[in-house]
Amino acid sequence: MPAAVTSDTLAALRALHRASEPDVLKPLLERARSDSAARGRTLSTASGLLADLRAAQARGWVNRFLQEYRLNSSEGVALLSLAEAFLRVPDPETADLLIADKLGDADWRAHTGQSASRLVNTATWGLVVGRVLVGEGEAGPLRRLISRAGEPFVRQAVGAAMRMMGEIFVMGRTIDEAMRRMRKPENRGFTASFDMLGEAARTTEDAERYFRAYVDAIDAVGRDPAAGHSVSVKLSALHPRYEVAKRDTCVPALTQLLEALAVQAAGHGIALTVDAEESERLEMSLDIIGTVAALPSLKGWEGFGMAVQAYGKRARPVVHWADGLSRVMNVRLVKGAYWDSEIKRTQVEGLSDYPLFTRKAATDVSYLAVAKDMLEAPNIRPAFASHNALTVATIVEWAGNSRDFEFQRLHGMGDGLYERLVREHGYHCRIYAPVGGHRDLLAYLVRRLLENGANSSFVHQLADERLSEDDILADPVAKIAAVGGTRHPSIPLPAALFGDGRRNSDGIDLADPAVLDDIAAKVAKPVGIAAPATVDVSGAIARAHAAFPTWQATPVDERAACLDRLADLLERDRERLMAICVQEAFKSIADALGEVREAVDFCRYYAAEARAKLHAVELPGPTGERNTLHLDGRGVWATIAPWNFPLAIFLGQTVAALVTGNTVVAKPAPQTPAIAAAAVALAHEAGVPKDALILVPGGPEVGAALTADARVQGVAFTGSTATARRIARALLEDDARPIVPLIAETGGINAMIVDSTALPEQVVADVVTSAYRSAGQRCSALRLLLVQEDIADGLIAMLKGAMDLLTIGDPADPRTDVGPVIDRAAYDRLMSYRQSVQDRWLKTVAVPQDGLYVPPTLIRLESVEALTQEWFGPLLHVATWKAGTLSETIARVNAKGYGLTMGLHSRIARAGEVAEAEAAVGNLYVNRSMIGAVVGSQPFGGEGLSGTGPKAGGPHYLYRFCAERAVSVDTTSAGGNATLLSLDEGGI
Numbered sequence: 001m002p003a004a005v006t007s008d009t010l011a012a013l014r015a016l017h018r019a020s021e022p023d024v025l026k027p028l029l030e031r032a033r034s035d036s037a038a039r040g041r042t043l044s045t046a047s048g049l050l051a052d053l054r055a056a057q058a059r060g061w062v063n064r065f066l067q068e069y070r071l072n073s074s075e076g077v078a079l080l081s082l083a084e085a086f087l088r089v090p091d092p093e094t095a096d097l098l099i100a101d102k103l104g105d106a107d108w109r110a111h112t113g114q115s116a117s118r119l120v121n122t123a124t125w126g127l128v129v130g131r132v133l134v135g136e137g138e139a140g141p142l143r144r145l146i147s148r149a150g151e152p153f154v155r156q157a158v159g160a161a162m163r164m165m166g167e168i169f170v171m172g173r174t175i176d177e178a179m180r181r182m183r184k185p186e187n188r189g190f191t192a193s194f195d196m197l198g199e200a201a202r203t204t205e206d207a208e209r210y211f212r213a214y215v216d217a218i219d220a221v222g223r224d225p226a227a228g229h230s231v232s233v234k235l236s237a238l239h240p241r242y243e244v245a246k247r248d249t250c251v252p253a254l255t256q257l258l259e260a261l262a263v264q265a266a267g268h269g270i271a272l273t274v275d276a277e278e279s280e281r282l283e284m285s286l287d288i289i290g291t292v293a294a295l296p297s298l299k300g301w302e303g304f305g306m307a308v309q310a311y312g313k314r315a316r317p318v319v320h321w322a323d324g325l326s327r328v329m330n331v332r333l334v335k336g337a338y339w340d341s342e343i344k345r346t347q348v349e350g351l352s353d354y355p356l357f358t359r360k361a362a363t364d365v366s367y368l369a370v371a372k373d374m375l376e377a378p379n380i381r382p383a384f385a386s387h388n389a390l391t392v393a394t395i396v397e398w399a400g401n402s403r404d405f406e407f408q409r410l411h412g413m414g415d416g417l418y419e420r421l422v423r424e425h426g427y428h429c430r431i432y433a434p435v436g437g438h439r440d441l442l443a444y445l446v447r448r449l450l451e452n453g454a455n456s457s458f459v460h461q462l463a464d465e466r467l468s469e470d471d472i473l474a475d476p477v478a479k480i481a482a483v484g485g486t487r488h489p490s491i492p493l494p495a496a497l498f499g500d501g502r503r504n505s506d507g508i509d510l511a512d513p514a515v516l517d518d519i520a521a522k523v524a525k526p527v528g529i530a531a532p533a534t535v536d537v538s539g540a541i542a543r544a545h546a547a548f549p550t551w552q553a554t555p556v557d558e559r560a561a562c563l564d565r566l567a568d569l570l571e572r573d574r575e576r577l578m579a580i581c582v583q584e585a586f587k588s589i590a591d592a593l594g595e596v597r598e599a600v601d602f603c604r605y606y607a608a609e610a611r612a613k614l615h616a617v618e619l620p621g622p623t624g625e626r627n628t629l630h631l632d633g634r635g636v637w638a639t640i641a642p643w644n645f646p647l648a649i650f651l652g653q654t655v656a657a658l659v660t661g662n663t664v665v666a667k668p669a670p671q672t673p674a675i676a677a678a679a680v681a682l683a684h685e686a687g688v689p690k691d692a693l694i695l696v697p698g699g700p701e702v703g704a705a706l707t708a709d710a711r712v713q714g715v716a717f718t719g720s721t722a723t724a725r726r727i728a729r730a731l732l733e734d735d736a737r738p739i740v741p742l743i744a745e746t747g748g749i750n751a752m753i754v755d756s757t758a759l760p761e762q763v764v765a766d767v768v769t770s771a772y773r774s775a776g777q778r779c780s781a782l783r784l785l786l787v788q789e790d791i792a793d794g795l796i797a798m799l800k801g802a803m804d805l806l807t808i809g810d811p812a813d814p815r816t817d818v819g820p821v822i823d824r825a826a827y828d829r830l831m832s833y834r835q836s837v838q839d840r841w842l843k844t845v846a847v848p849q850d851g852l853y854v855p856p857t858l859i860r861l862e863s864v865e866a867l868t869q870e871w872f873g874p875l876l877h878v879a880t881w882k883a884g885t886l887s888e889t890i891a892r893v894n895a896k897g898y899g900l901t902m903g904l905h906s907r908i909a910r911a912g913e914v915a916e917a918e919a920a921v922g923n924l925y926v927n928r929s930m931i932g933a934v935v936g937s938q939p940f941g942g943e944g945l946s947g948t949g950p951k952a953g954g955p956h957y958l959y960r961f962c963a964e965r966a967v968s969v970d971t972t973s974a975g976g977n978a979t980l981l982s983l984d985e986g987g988i
Contacts, residue, residue, distance in 0.1 A: 012317035025485035031369035046393035056416020085907035169412035171433035197436030203801025222268025230271035271303035280511030305330025310367035350507030364476035505600035547691035560607035566686035567603035598648035601935035633661025635713035646672035748900025758905035776874035900942035
């Protein structure tokens with residue numbers, strides 16, 4: 001760890017990172033509080049600023065447009081979606097579909113003439129006409145009359161509107177254009193911090209392009225240092241793998257790049273600020289910033305700075321750290337830019353608590369407390385970025401006569417808030433000014449609009465005429481004190497995510513460097529894997545058969561309690577189980593953690609389902625009769641598990657059979673018997689009788705013996721389609737044998753369809769995850785990428801660049817993205833096929849020579865039909881499809897007969913509806929990766945050649961393991977219907 005981040009700083013950061021909100025907020029509330037006199041002066045100032053803001057908003061047609069179409073309306077959402085996607089669509093056909101999708105269903109007529117702005121009303125009339133042109137069943141004769149000219153006209157009009165919106169929120173397409181615009185009269189007295197647009201690099205080429213843009217911007221701004229402008233840089237734009245697991249390479253590389261930019265800026269005499277990133281990158285960012293800040297070559301330069309996000313629980317110690325760097329630091333305090341994604345990531349990862357505040361008012365409290373610290377810090381030059389009149393007024397009050405700080409606002413937002421402060425009272429305000437082309441604008445624009453259009457934001461509240469001035473200027477300290485600093489009631493802790501009493505499985509924060517290093521050391525330590533002893537299959541079935549009556553008679557609640565105890569034991573032994581998964585099944589650390597968590601979720605989910613659904617049910621019927629339905633176990637079940645999920649699927653199938661009252665003979669894959677043995681031992685420790693669950697390791701011969709035995713009353717199998725067919729035939733070969741259920745989950749030729757409205761950066765990230773994570777050895781993995789031909793070249797080029805960044809190697813190494821395949825047979829099969837299509841390789845990646853490493857490969861196909869079977873490894877096939885043929889493309893995929901997973905990337909809602917209606921798959925994933933189904937949220941399983949159903953981790957799964965028995969009793973047979981005869985007169 002570089003000296004820039006001391007042990008005391010780390011301790012302070014880690015103490016707060018996942019701490020409870022009331023504990024974190026208690027000292028912040030005290031720090032942010034103002035006395036009554038100061039509060040009165042603050043409100044007076046804020047009231048004046050509020051009037052200035054409202055006057056400015058009344059002048060600007062864009063402000064009025066955004067007020068008219070708020071984000072909590074369907075029209076606002078439609079416009080936001082259209083703005084996000086339209087300018088990157090190259091083909092007119094898809095552009096027309098996008099326009100029709102976004103304009104066609106919204107109620108634009110309700111907004112006609114509602115605004116005081118003539119321009120807004122004119123734009124609204126244009127939207128009404130646009131809906132007529134693209135809508136269905138409205139103004140039919142008019143639409144027919146102008147249909148040929150209409151769609152190009154609307155397309156051009158929408159394109160012009162989106163570009164106009166871009167110009168409102170972006171200072172210029174180039175740095176020179178932006179600097180010229182800053183010289184216009186409306187910006188008199190303001191300076192700018194130019195931000196070269198680029199959210200994050202996906203490839204090395206992206207990073208190099210962004211670096212050149214920063215170099216050019218510094219040179220341009222440096223030609224006129226007296227103007228006082230500065231440049232902002234984003235570290236994630238400078239390195240495509242800015243990740244904790246890659247910190248040994250990305251931190252030194254980024255330090256070198258930032259040093260070059262800082263030295264360049266210092267040479268020009270201008271300021272350079274490092275923007276904030278997501279919370280998982282904080283420690284790395286501090287390492288980089290601290291190292292550069294300490295460089296002798298930058299001594300005496302007072303232009304270096306950083307941004308701090310007040311919504312983070314660690315904001316205050318970060319500011320204290322910056323103040324202790326033995327140099328002057330410019331610190332820009334912002335409220336935060338990644339709130340929603342930080343919330344979701346914490347929930348998905350099952351972490352203990354959020355790294356940020358869940359109430360907007362709590363962020364305001366944190367902002368004020370940190371602002372007070374910054375005003376008093378001797379080595380910090382503060383910059384307060386806010387559009388909140390109360391926040392600004394509070395800082396003005398606390399600063400007194402001092403002007404040794406600056407305010408900041410986003411270009412295109414907050415007009416009117418600072419003009420009087422700057423031009424009449426001598427305060428300094430810097431405009432955060434995005435620079436870039438319209439395509440680069442999209443992600444930035446949506447983020448800014450979402451932040452400022454959220455119901456809790458000051459900008460949104462300002463536009464809400466139902467709120468009084470007292471409501472808008474309410475004290476956030478009082479708000480948070482009134483609720484005791486508690487978390488927002490609609491944002492549960494990750495443990496309580498499912499809201500049904502079932503506890504979410506605990507995760508590990510692999511984005512915490514110390515935690516990652518610790519777990520990596522533990523999973524790499526040899527666990528002494530030994531194959532469990534062989535077992536006589538017939539004898540095992542006999543034992544399970546004899547144990548069935550007693551286990552079946554065990555109350556459902558007691559069986560469910562065994563599963564809950566097993567879940568707890570899995571979490572107790574999580575690190576050992578992860579180590580076995582890494583060493584036996586070649587799982588990466590992240591995949592091994594996911595394996596244990598999924599097993600835990602299966603146990604708790606099926607326990608909850610059993611308690612809720614397996615008790616006898618009273619059914620309606622005529623008087624004098626009692627009808628009940630019982631769900632009982634069938635007998636002995638054979639569960640046959642795969643090697644690619646040797647713990648989660650092995651246990652998922654097994655505990656489902658157990659909790660429904662069956663006894664189980666469980667066969668793991670021959671490649672992964674040790675993890676299965678560990679799981680069975682824990683099940684026995686949890687209270688499952690040893691004869692109710694018996695492990696029978698071995699190869700195909702063991703599986704054949706299990707399925708051939710007539711005492712087996714059901715089979716749950718996950719594996720290949722060919723093996724599932726053999727099992728199905730074996731269960732029917734003996735004419736004297738009862739017909740027993742087979743639950744089969746098999747493979748698939750899983751396709752992802754991408755149209756030209758999709759965001760390429762998001763698509764590439766999801767493709768790499770879906771195709772190459774776990775070395776492509778998931779049944780849900782992406783096998784066939786289908787890209788609309790209009791964007792294929794660019795997207796494939798970006799995908800190639802992302803593949804170059806994959807790290808192939810030891811799965812115990814946290815830096816590894818792709819490990820080896822499971823065994824020599826799989827390796828030889830994949831490599832033989834790969835070699836046979838060498839002439840169609842678009843991209844392949846070098847791999848270590850000593851091991852079973854199949855190179856991640858991208859293979860070009862001429863058509864959907866060219867891929868005829870599943871290749872279970874890191875081999876991705878790509879083909880193209882024509883705009884306007886989504887239904888036909890889905891039908892061609894369906895025709896393959898498999899039906900496991902399908903992905904769709906599109907910003908056209910109608911495309912999602914078409915896929916949902918027409919894709920014959922068990923799991924459809926829209927605008928996300930295709931792997932990682934969550935128990936209880938995304939029940940998993942296929943149809944056709946991909947499985948029988950019901951879906952694992954879903955509400956119908958347990959029923960398949962049960963025998964349904966209805967009992968009807970005539971209660972009048974022994975002397976008449978006493979219940980009926982004893983009725984009173986019903987109130988007469």
